[in-house]
Amino acid sequence: MTGYTLYGSEMSYFSGKARAYLRWKGIEFTEIAPSPELMKAEILPHIGWPVIPVLKTPDAEYIQDTADIIAHFEGTSDENSAMPESPLQKFVTYLIQLFADEWMTLPAMHYRWNHNEEWIYGEFGKNAAPDGTPEEQYEAGKAVGSRFKGFVPMLGITPETAPGIEKAxxxxxxxxxxxxxxxxxxxGTRASYADFALIGPLFAHQYRDKFSGEHMKRTAPSVADYVERVLAGDGQDGELIPLDDIPKTLLPILRVALTEHLPVLINTNEQFREWAASAEPKSEVPRGVGMSPFTTGGAEGVIASRTFSLLRLQDALDTYQLMMPSDKRRANAFLSAVGGDALKTFRIEPRLTRRNFKLALA
Ligand SMILES: N[C@@H](CCC(=O)N[C@@H](CS)C(=O)NCC(=O)O)C(=O)O
Structure with missing residues (x-):
């Protein structure tokens, strides 16, 4: 067998991230949308729970989690790496991934479920009942979509927080x-890992969903153009900005990201530590360990304390903690400038890993 198969969907947040990366990297792959039959035949037996994207390699190895999909290729070639090699850019890349994967879910899910609900049922239905009538597809799509809609309250998306989510x-x-x-x-002029991460929240929900896409094209046409370029796999030939600099224009984005997300991460980490104190070594970690208060765009709410976010943070912290002193001084100045001082002493203990495609104690 040759070639890779990506089990993914146009409507899925993390499929867009994997797809953009694979195109940019020049990997030949076929993308297959997971019908209910495929879920049962391929994904559940190999991954153990219903999730996309999943990459199947030519050797029939199954990889789930976009960071692991990207790492699978990054390990094998040093030229043409998606991850910046210099330490501060690498650290900031992981922070952007944390924000894109774990915090931008709020606007993505808000816009999909509060502005595109009827439309998205029809879209889900095209995968769930490809040969059905529009009415059958709508019903099938509603059954699939209701699982995702169920995540909305866990993400703190309520009539009270919606104006803040939109403002942010x-x-x-x-x-x-x-x-x-x-x-x-x-x-820079080259696309890199952080750009692929942003495609997660920006493509499926905010560009492709009908209302959201119209809104993005109207109010932020250069962002819509960016989404198209990154998703097409463009930006292979340019350069990252030299000297491990961080563009000043990224600072406002990172400042809001850290100011809003860090308090939730700190609280989640405390709840995780309490849970871990009585857990067996190497146990599977629950997806949530309680609730955390949060603020976004000035609105206050309560969000599930999601442990997976700590895994994404752990990658950033590892990069930071391994820095040479001169790099760490630059990283510290950067953190102070973006409201990220709490990261300097942040410790995730016990460490997290993934085992059998689930989050687990290392
Ligand atoms: N961290 C995972 C997340 C994958 C994920 O959340 N996929 C969504 C669709 S975009 C899903 O299938 N979710 C099912 C669930 O969370 O139960 C990754 O980076 O691949």
Whole structure:
């Protein structure tokens, strides 16, 4: 057998991230949308729970989790690496991934479920009942979609927080538009890992969903253009900005990201530590360990304390803690400038890993 198969969908957040990376990297792959039959035949037996994207290698190895999919290829070639090699850019890349994967889920899910609900049922239905009538597809799509809609309250998305979520997203679009006036990608004229991470929240829910896409194209056309370029796998030939610099235009985005997300991460880490104190070594970690208060765009709410976010943070902290003193001084100045001082002493203990495609104690 040759070639890779990506089990993924146009409607899925993390499929877009994997797809953009694979195209940019020049990997030949076929993407297959998971029908209910495929879920049963391929994904459940090999992964153990219903999730996409999943990459099947030519040797029939199954990889789940976009970071692991990317790492599978990054390990094998040093030229053409998606991850910046210099320490501060690498650290900031992991922070952007944390924000894109774990905090931008709020606007993505808010816009999908509060502005595109009827439309998205029809889209889900195209995968769930490909040969059905539009009515059958709608019903089948509603059954699939209701599982995802069920995540909405856990993400703190309520009528009270919705205005804040929209305000924060509008600000993000304005900040990213300002950055794109200076540079075509986050770290230069070359696309890199952080750009692929942003495709997660920006493509399926905010560009492809009908209402959200119209809104993005109208209010932030340069962001819509960016989404198209990154998703197409463009930006292979440029350069990352030299000397391990972080573009100043990224600072407003990171400042909001850390200011809003860090208090939730700190609280989640405390709840995780309490849970781990009485857990067996190497146990599987629950997806949630309680609830955390949060603020976004000035609105206050309560969100599930999601342990997976700590795994994404752990990658950033590992990079930070391994820095040479001169790099760490630059990282500290950067953290102070973006409201990230708490990361300097942040410790995730016990460490996290993934085992059998689930989060587990290392
Ligand atoms: N951290 C995972 C997340 C994958 C994920 O959450 N996929 C969504 C669709 S975009 C899903 O299938 N979720 C099912 C669930 O969370 O139960 C990754 O990076 O691959």
């Amino acid at each position: 997203y509008e600000q993000f679009l304005a900040d990213l538009s300002a950055h794109l006036e200076k540079l075509p990608y986050l770290f």
